[in-house]
Amino acid sequence: MRSRLGHHLTSCAVRVAGLYHELRQGYLGFPEGIARLLSRVCDRSYAMYLVNGAVIALGLRLSPFNGMDRANTADLLWLTGGFLTCTLVMAELTYA
Secondary structure (H helix, E strand, C coil): CHHHHHHHHHHHHHHHHHHHHHHHHCCCCCCHHHHHHHHHHHHCHHHHHHHHHHHHHHHHHCHHHHCCCCCCHHHHHHHHHHHHHHHHHHHHHHCC
């Protein structure tokens, strides 16, 4: 079982690396601005992964997010937008 999982994860990593290379080379046909934005997000994806847990832990304890109704769609959209914005800002600040 363990070797199958390792093989699957390696296969996924190779696919993502291939897509990233094609994006950087311009083979996917995205317009220049979108390709540059996607490339920037790909470069910072590991930083986003690292700060995501801290952003959620802090966000759930802070007062603006604490009183929100998570069953209300509008509140949920604000919550998701807030977490996404905080994650992107923190990832940008920690990206080296």
